[in-house]
Amino acid sequence: MTNTSVETPTPHSAPEKRLKFQSFRIGPLVIKIVLLSTFNAIMAFLMFTLASQGSWGLVVGAAALTIAVDVIYLNKRMLPAKYITPGLVFLLIFQVFIIIYTFYIAFTNFSTGHILDKDDAIQSLLSQNQERVPDSASYPLTVVDGPNGLGFLVTDPAGDALVGDAETPLAPVEATFEDDKAVATDGYTTLKFADVLQVQDQVFNLVVPVSDDAADGSIRTLDGSSGYQYVSNLVYDESTDTLTNGTTGEVYTDEGNGAFESPDGAQLLPGWTINIGFDNFERAFTDSSIRGPLVSVMIWTFVFASLSMLFTFALGLFMALMFNHPRMRGLKIYRIIMVLPYAFPAFLGAMVWSGMYSTSFGFINNVLLGGADIPWLTDPTLAKVAVLIVNLWLGFPYMFLVTLGALQSIPEEIQEAARTDGASPWQVFRQIKLPLLLVSVAPVLIATFAFNFNNFNVIYLVTGGGPRIADADIPVGHTDILISLVYKVAFTGQQRDYGLASAFSIIIFVVVATVSIISFRRTKTLEDIH
Amino acid sequence: MSTTTQVSKTATKSRRPFHLGRWFRDTGWRHIVAVVLSLFALFPLAYIVSTSLKPFGTLTGSNQLFQEASFASYTRLLSSSQYPFKGWFINSLVVGLTTAVLAVFLGALAAYAFSRMRFKGRRTGLLTIVLVQMFPQLLAVVAIFLLLTKIGDIFPAIGLNTHAGLIMVYLGGALGVNTYLMYGFFNTVPKEIDEAAKIDGAGHARVFFSIILRLVAPILAVVGLLSFIASMNDYVIASVILVDTDQQTLAVGLFRMVSNPNYADWSQFAAGAVMAAIPVVILFLFLQRYIVSGLTAGAVK
Numbered sequence: 090m091t092n093t094s095v096e097t098p099t100p101h102s103a104p105e106k107r108l109k110f111q112s113f114r115i116g117p118l119v120i121k122i123v124l125l126s127t128f129n130a131i132m133a134f135l136m137f138t139l140a141s142q143g144s145w146g147l148v149v150g151a152a153a154l155t156i157a158v159d160v161i162y163l164n165k166r167m168l169p170a171k172y173i174t175p176g177l178v179f180l181l182i183f184q185v186f187i188i189i190y191t192f193y194i195a196f197t198n199f200s201t202g203h204i205l206d207k208d209d210a211i212q213s214l215l216s217q218n219q220e221r222v223p224d225s226a227s228y229p230l231t232v233v234d235g236p237n238g239l240g241f242l243v244t245d246p247a248g249d250a251l252v253g254d255a256e257t258p259l260a261p262v263e264a265t266f267e268d269d270k271a272v273a274t275d276g277y278t279t280l281k282f283a284d285v286l287q288v289q290d291q292v293f294n295l296v297v298p299v300s301d302d303a304a305d306g307s308i309r310t311l312d313g314s315s316g317y318q319y320v321s322n323l324v325y326d327e328s329t330d331t332l333t334n335g336t337t338g339e340v341y342t343d344e345g346n347g348a349f350e351s352p353d354g355a356q357l358l359p360g361w362t363i364n365i366g367f368d369n370f371e372r373a374f375t376d377s378s379i380r381g382p383l384v385s386v387m388i389w390t391f392v393f394a395s396l397s398m399l400f401t402f403a404l405g406l407f408m409a410l411m412f413n414h415p416r417m418r419g420l421k422i423y424r425i426i427m428v429l430p431y432a433f434p435a436f437l438g439a440m441v442w443s444g445m446y447s448t449s450f451g452f453i454n455n456v457l458l459g460g461a462d463i464p465w466l467t468d469p470t471l472a473k474v475a476v477l478i479v480n481l482w483l484g485f486p487y488m489f490l491v492t493l494g495a496l497q498s499i500p501e502e503i504q505e506a507a508r509t510d511g512a513s514p515w516q517v518f519r520q521i522k523l524p525l526l527l528v529s530v531a532p533v534l535i536a537t538f539a540f541n542f543n544n545f546n547v548i549y550l551v552t553g554g555g556p557r558i559a560d561a562d563i564p565v566g567h568t569d570i571l572i573s574l575v576y577k578v579a580f581t582g583q584q585r586d587y588g589l590a591s592a593f594s595i596i597i598f599v600v601v602a603t604v605s606i607i608s609f610r611r612t613k614t615l616e617d618i619h
Numbered sequence: 620m621s622t623t624t625q626v627s628k629t630a631t632k633s634r635r636p637f638h639l640g641r642w643f644r645d646t647g648w649r650h651i652v653a654v655v656l657s658l659f660a661l662f663p664l665a666y667i668v669s670t671s672l673k674p675f676g677t678l679t680g681s682n683q684l685f686q687e688a689s690f691a692s693y694t695r696l697l698s699s700s701q702y703p704f705k706g707w708f709i710n711s712l713v714v715g716l717t718t719a720v721l722a723v724f725l726g727a728l729a730a731y732a733f734s735r736m737r738f739k740g741r742r743t744g745l746l747t748i749v750l751v752q753m754f755p756q757l758l759a760v761v762a763i764f765l766l767l768t769k770i771g772d773i774f775p776a777i778g779l780n781t782h783a784g785l786i787m788v789y790l791g792g793a794l795g796v797n798t799y800l801m802y803g804f805f806n807t808v809p810k811e812i813d814e815a816a817k818i819d820g821a822g823h824a825r826v827f828f829s830i831i832l833r834l835v836a837p838i839l840a841v842v843g844l845l846s847f848i849a850s851m852n853d854y855v856i857a858s859v860i861l862v863d864t865d866q867q868t869l870a871v872g873l874f875r876m877v878s879n880p881n882y883a884d885w886s887q888f889a890a891g892a893v894m895a896a897i898p899v900v901i902l903f904l905f906l907q908r909y910i911v912s913g914l915t916a917g918a919v920k
Contacts, residue, residue, distance in 0.1 A: 117824060138773045168823060172732035173744070176725035176794040180751065183763070183791025188754050190762035199765075408656060411649050418646070419653075425904070426657045429664060432903035436852050436870045437892045440877055441667045444885060452666055456684075482663065543755050545855050550874060572757055576855055579761045587761045594758040605753060 125162055129155060154178070195591035198347045198365045201584050202358040207343075210361040211325055214332065214349070215303035216296075219319040228308065229270040230316035232285050232292055233277035239288065241297045241308055242279070243316055244271045252277060258298040259308065285313040323357075332357065369592035378562035383574075383593070385558075387600070389473070390570040393548075394541040397480045398534055404481065405488025406526075410518070413496050431486035439550035442479045446551070469567035472552050476568055480547050484537070495529045496522065535608055542601065543572045563589070571597045671889035692886040693894070704891055706865050707872040710782065711851055711895070714868060718786050719847040722793040723839050729798050731827050734805035735813065745802065752795045756788070757855050763788055764859045780862045788860065789850050797842045804838035805831065841909045844902060851899060869895045 132155040139148045158178070161170045197203075205213060231242040233252065240254030242264060250264035250271035264271035273279045285292055292313050299305040299318065306320030322335045332341040332349045341349035341357055348360025373379055408427070412420055430438065445452040446465040454461045465475045499522060507517050541547075548554055554569035554577060564582040565574055571593065579590035639647075669684040674691040696704050732738075733745050756763070764779070767788070771778015778784055812834070813826045821830075832839070851870065858871045867875075873891050877883040 135773060169732040169736045169738045169741075172728045172736075172827075173794075176729045176790075176798070179725065179787065179790040180748070180794045183788050184751055184754075184756065187756070187759040187762040187766060187791075190766060191759045194762060194765065404656075408653075411652060414646065414649065416646050417649055419650070423653050423657060427660050428904075428907065429900070430660050432900045432907075433664060433896050434848070434851055434870075434899050436854055437667075437873070437896055438663065440874060440888070441663050441892065444877060444883075444888075445663065445666060482659070486660070543757050545757060546852065550854065572755075572855075575758065576760060579764075580859060587765065590761050594761070597758060598754050602753060 121162065125159070128158060154181075191591045191594050194587055195369055195595050196364055196366060197362050197588050198360075198368070199362050199587040199591075200589070201586070203347050203360045203362050205359055205361050207361040210348075210359050211332075212303045213359050214357055215321040215323055215325060216298070216307070218321050218323050219296075219306060220322050220336070221309075222306070222318050222320055225318050227315040227317055230308070230310055230314060231270070231272050232280040232310075232313055233274070234280060235277040239280075239291055239295055240277065241295070241310070241316060242271050242274055242277065243297075243308055244269065250274065253297045253308075255295060255297065258300050282313070289313065365588070369588050370596070372589065373592055373596065376562065378560060379589075382558050382561040382563065382565045383596075385567075386565060386569050386571060386574050389568070390542060393473075393476070393480075393570055394538050394544075396477055397484060397541040397544070398537045400477065400481045401484035401488045401537065402492070402530075402534060404485040405490075406492045408485070408489045409493040409496050413493060427486045427489055429486075430482055431490075435483055436546050436550060438483055439479060439546050442475075442482070443551045446475055466552050467556050469556055472556060472568045476547055476551050479551050480541065480544065483547065484541075488533075488537075491533050492526065492530060495526050498529070499525050538608075539601070539605070542570070544570070545572045545576065548573045549576070667889045667892050670886050671893045673886040673889075675884075675886060692890040695884075696887045696890045699887070702872065702876060702887075702891075703865055704872070704894075707867055707869045708895065710861075710867065711869040712898075714782050714785055714789075714857075715847045715850045717782075718789045718850045719843040721786070721790055722797065722846040723843045725790065725793040726797045726801050726842060727832065727835070727839060728827075729794050730801035730805050731831060733798070733802050735810070735831075745799070748794050749796060749799055752792065756792055760855055760859055763856060767860055779860060780866055782861075782866070785857060785860045788856055789846070789853075793846075797846065801835065801838050801842060804835050808834045837909050840906055844906050847902075848899065 132151055136148050136151050136155075139145075139151065158174060161167050161174055226246060228246075229244045233240050233242045235252070235254055237254045237256045240252060240257075241259075242262075243251045243253075243259060244266075245251060248269060250262050250266070251259040252262045252264075252274055253259035262274045264274040266272065280288075292310065295309070296319075297308045299307055304321065304325060306318055308316040309319055310316045323332045323341075324335055325332050330343050333339070334341070339351050341351050344350050345363070346356070346360075347363040347365070348356040348358060350356050373383055411417075412423065443466070448454060448462065448464050448467065451465070453465065454463055463471065465471050503521055503525075504517055507521055512520070548568055548570050552566065552568045554566035554573045556568075557564070557566045563574075563586070564577045569577065575590045575593045575597070578593065579585060579587050665684060669686075671692055672685070672688045672690070674687065674689045696702065729748075733741060767779045767784050769778075770784065771780070775781075776783060777787060808831065813830060816826050816830055851868075853868075854870045854874065857868045858874075861867045861871060864872070864875075869891075873888060873895065876888045876891065877885070
């Protein structure tokens with residue numbers, strides 16, 4: 090209704106006014122054209138790049154997005170879409186797409202050693218395990234400095250010059266020869282013997298591939314003046330899809346586990362990423378060294394989120410009741426003091442508490458407790474108490490502000506009426522104030538629970554999730570909550586297991602969604618009652 | 620806590636001429652409890668300010684509060700070659716402010732459409748935007764990392780280890796609870812105002828930019844501050860995306876300084892913490908009134 094009248098200027102408006110606004114619209118039009126063409130140019134480049142990589146699914150997605158945006162903005166109608174699209178694009182990519190992507194990763198073996206695709210993994214294996222070709226001839230070689238750093242200028246047995254470096258394979262060039270040895274070529278500076286000595290470590294470690302195919306091997310040098318050809322001791326046979334070790338004769342086959350395996354099960358790494366179905370979920374639920382910690386982490390996450398909510402609400406409510414008194418003075422000052430922990434950035438608060446908890450040097454043990462020796466962060470139970478105290482400190486000001494606001498909005502008449510009817514202060518609180526308060530505060534309590542459920546900072550920045558659970562197969566500690574567990578499995582420790590971490594993410598999502606739906610229904614019934 | 624009882628005793632003494640018993644039962648005990656709670660609220664802050672004023676700081680050295688007052692730790696941190704604190708500070712401000720401005724802008728655009736226009740799927744759209752956030756971005760941190768790695772292969776300027784990439788990820792949450800907050804506030808602005816402007820010939824864009832945006836300024840400030848604080852506080856996504864020390868934000872950088880508290884240069888960290896906190900605290904106290912009303916509407920820190 091409104092949007093149609095917006096696009097077509099009303100016939101009643103005076104002509105000079107219309108003129109004024111039409112001239113005003115030239116600026117926006119220019120901006121619109123510039124933005125749209127930039128967007129289209131970027132997307133076109135993106136699509137070409139994706140197409141050259143063969144990611145056709147993403148090309149289709151990018152094309153659909155481009156067409157949608159163009160249609161929306163080059164169209165006189167679809168006004169609401171013009172306003173929603175900018176935010177929606179980010180929402181679709183960084184909120185919706187990453188959820189889908191998380192599901193995808195959860196069903197793969199994506200982890201350290203399984204990051205490449207199969208072709209890259211084979212190339213990588215062939216270039217890793219190289220040995221000097223037995224009894225092979227030496228190539229006269231000159232060390233040169235080129236656009237990609239150090240390289241080799243090699244003279245092949247036929248007398249032709251070839252140049253290459255760590256990134257670009259050998260390629261024929263015109264060169265200046267001295268005693269049948271190529272010594273200089275255009276675009277490269279020749280290193281003198283003294284210069285070679287200066288950078289000898291780099292020279293001895295330099296590996297120049299012979300061609301784009303890793304099976305052809307590479308040239309290395311041991312002295313800076315003659316090179317030898319090195320080839321992989323592994324040979325890849327495309328027809329049987331096997332790798333054979335030329336030295337030991339061992340045959341490695343692809344058994345569908347994302348890596349080449351010998352008959353006795355030894356894997357050659359790097360492997361590649363494959364779809365492994367429900368394996369990650371199966372590991373999470375059946376492998377006892379993962380299931381045990383996962384279950385205890387899950388329980389602790391709920392305990393942590395509920396207790397954090399309860400304690401902050403209890404303290405906040407207590408304070409609000411205490412301050413909400415007609416003759417209480419100094420409320421403004423107290424309020425500013427109480428709000429300070431909330432205004433102080435939470436990540437800094439967490440780090441400060443972590444220092445104060447230090448067993449032998451910390452402020453809490455040494456000053457507040459007069460030189461006690463309490464292992465706040467290293468004892469499993471105390472560490473849990475410690476993070477709850479930190480979260481109480483971080484959270485009670487907020488609860489105080491919210492409950493004070495809610496309390497003050499309860500009409501005084503109702504309470505007075507109850508008092509006239511002879512209700513005791515406790516009865517007034519229990520049967521009038523609290524129920525009314527809970528109705529208005531319930532959404533805040535649920536939001537607080539949900540927030541603490543994923544309150545990474547308070548856990549990770551205070552205890553680091555520790556103390557560590559000794560018999561677990563994954564890096565996990567006694568105070569870890571689910572989100573810090575995901576982070577640690579994916580990004581800390583020697584084995585980064587992205588697949589397993591994503592599976593954990595999905596388990597958490599399912600749990601949270603179930604709990605939210607149940608609690609949502611509960612609050613609905615709560616509202617129905619009142 | 621010995622200090623507490625002392626404070627309360629002096630407080631009672633000064634009130635002696637009045638009816639002590641009645642005063643105590645009425646408001647006196649409330650003050651005592653309030654002072655105790657104030658101390659609980661303040662002592663970590665006092666501790667960090669005091670520590671930052673020590674010239675050299677191990678943890679043990681930090682335990683005597685306010686014995687020294689030297690700015691040595693501040694100058695040491697600002698001239699440190701190991702920790703590019705100034706860089707972290709600027710990074711945090713750039714990322715936080717850009718995110719806040721863009722998030723407010725994107726959110727306001729959407730809220731305008733939802734509040735002022737009637738179209739098919741309006742209610743569903745609004746509900747979907749809020750429900751999508753049930754899967755928090757944090758949970759998808761692995762996917763975010765891998766996605767940005769891939770983006771970086773094609774567009775290095777917005778891929779892994781760039782602020783632009785991090786800001787884009789934060790903007791994924793620009794529509795969401797914030798839009799809902801703004802939508803509610805937009806609805807309180809009478810429709811007659813924009814209808815009057817339209818009769819005068821103003822287009823939809825003009826109504827939005829020169830009329831609506833000015834009338835909803837308070838909620839824009841609240842949403843802007845909340846998203847600024849949220850991006851300042853983020854450790855998970857920032858630590859995964861920003862690899863180089865020079866690129867990192869305060870949360871990631873400062874945590875590196877104290878990752879081993881017993882051996883860290885504690886006063887240097889404290890100086891950094893104080894400097895990092897000051898802008899946020901000041902901003903917060905200024906906008907306190909708006910924030911509290913915004914918060915009671917359902918947002919959480």
